[in-house]
Amino acid sequence: MYKSDKTFFIGRPNIGNRDDFYRRLDSIFERRWLTNEGECVLELEKELSRYLGVKHCVAMCNGTVALELAIRANGMSGNVLVPSMTFIATAHALKWQEITPVFVDIKPSSLNICPDSVQRLIDENTTGIVGVHLYGRPCDIDTLSDIAERNNLKLIFDAAHAFGASYKGEKIGRYGNCEVFSFHATKVFNTFEGGAVTTNDDELAKKLRLMKNFGFEGEDTVSHIGINGKMAEVNAAMGLTNLEQLEDFIEINRVNYHAYRGGLRNVPGISLIHYDEDEANNYQYIIICIDQAQSGYSRDDLKEYLAAHGIIARRYFYPGCHKMEPYNSLDPHAGIRLPATEAYSKMMLALPTGTQICSQEIESLCDLIKSFKSRQ
Numbered sequence: 001m002y003k004s005d006k007t008f009f010i011g012r013p014n015i016g017n018r019d020d021f022y023r024r025l026d027s028i029f030e031r032r033w034l035t036n037e038g039e040c041v042l043e044l045e046k047e048l049s050r051y052l053g054v055k056h057c058v059a060m061c062n063g064t065v066a067l068e069l070a071i072r073a074n075g076m077s078g079n080v081l082v083p084s085m086t087f088i089a090t091a092h093a094l095k096w097q098e099i100t101p102v103f104v105d106i107k108p109s110s111l112n113i114c115p116d117s118v119q120r121l122i123d124e125n126t127t128g129i130v131g132v133h134l135y136g137r138p139c140d141i142d143t144l145s146d147i148a149e150r151n152n153l154k155l156i157f158d159a160a161h162a163f164g165a166s167y168k169g170e171k172i173g174r175y176g177n178c179e180v181f182s183f184h185a186t187k188v189f190n191t192f193e194g195g196a197v198t199t200n201d202d203e204l205a206k207k208l209r210l211m212k213n214f215g216f217e218g219e220d221t222v223s224h225i226g227i228n229g230k231m232a233e234v235n236a237a238m239g240l241t242n243l244e245q246l247e248d249f250i251e252i253n254r255v256n257y258h259a260y261r262g263g264l265r266n267v268p269g270i271s272l273i274h275y276d277e278d279e280a281n282n283y284q285y286i287i288i289c290i291d292q293a294q295s296g297y298s299r300d301d302l303k304e305y306l307a308a309h310g311i312i313a314r315r316y317f318y319p320g321c322h323k324m325e326p327y328n329s330l331d332p333h334a335g336i337r338l339p340a341t342e343a344y345s346k347m348m349l350a351l352p353t354g355t356q357i358c359s360q361e362i363e364s365l366c367d368l369i370k371s372f373k374s375r376q
């Protein structure tokens with residue numbers, strides 16, 4: 001019998017030491033400097049570049065604006081290849097700039113963008129590829145980089161899930177032309193709202209800095225079209241505070257992940273995604289795949305059952321961007337070339353983790369899932 005009377009959510013924020021945050025907030029008020037290249041933002045950019053091992057980190061107001069500026073600063077236009085199995089912001093960041101997102105299928109083994117499908121979909125209007133490190137597990141970066149180079153395409157990564165993760169021993173953040181992070185409240189590292197573009201390219205970083213600040217080069221000199229993409233000091237203060245405890249948050253996630261692994265072992269039809277333990281992972285996404293032929297129930301049945309017990313699981317990502325508007329109307333048959341996306345988007349379910357839940361609660365949650373099985 002499941003006993004917890006707590007409600008568990010996906011993406012409940014991790015919150016660092018409050019006193020440290022309040023202290024930083026006080027110093028912001030003391031300085032009377034709330035935004036525009038403030039001390040906290042500059043310090044956060046420095047700390048993040050160091051943590052990620054990348055030359056430039058340009059902090060922004062959120063991940064979506066960071067994506068839009070990354071796409072624009074790289075000069076993408078026409079058609080850009082992007083997986084449909086992602087959060088809708090990845091597709092919108094392209095379409096918002098009149099670029100056509102051409103949806104690419106995922107590889108069942110990794111659930112990330114399939115390089116073979118990318119290769120097949122390149123045409124004379126293609127200018128770039130946006131890869132997504134889904135659930136924080138890196139794309140096949142080497143193969144995608146080769147394809148981009150051979151076809152003279154820009155390559156950027158939506159790394160919103162992958163803060164702290166590594167690829168072949170090096171932190172995500174340095175790959176492609178640039179990478180884009182989100183520091184939204186639900187991510188492993190948050191600044192309430194926030195984001196960043198990271199790159200080793202000096203010219204690109206300079207352009208991004210101009211673009212996020214209306215194109216201002218000097219006091220009254222504007223040298224580029226720009227918008228307001230700046231991160232405010234209060235957000236950076238939250239970031240500096242949370243960064244100090246990031247490794248603790250990741251360790252909690254790692255312990256939780258292994259509790260789920262133990263609890264869901266040998267449950268027919270349920271498999272937990274694998275993280276490569278030889279790499280750094282943030283373990284922020286506890287994703288199970290429900291194979292109805294073996295489990296006897298669908299992903300949606302399980303989601304509903306868990307919700308009735310106060311466990312708010314989420315379908316990451318359903319039904320795929322190609323089934324959402326405006327993309328569905330623009331290309332109603334896209335699903336035909338996206339069989340893996342269509343299949344997996346009906347099977348994947350995200351379960352609660354982070355500082356809100358402990359190993360005992362996870363054990364009990366897994367027992368609940370097992371009891372659902374035996375009820376069928």
Ligand SMILES: *Cc1c(COP(=O)(O)O)cnc(C)c1O
Nearest residue numbers: 062063064087089160182183184
């Ligand atoms: C969260 C997220 C975004 C958007 O970031 P915001 O900071 O919320 O604007 C983009 N892509 C993916 C894959 C995300 O998970």
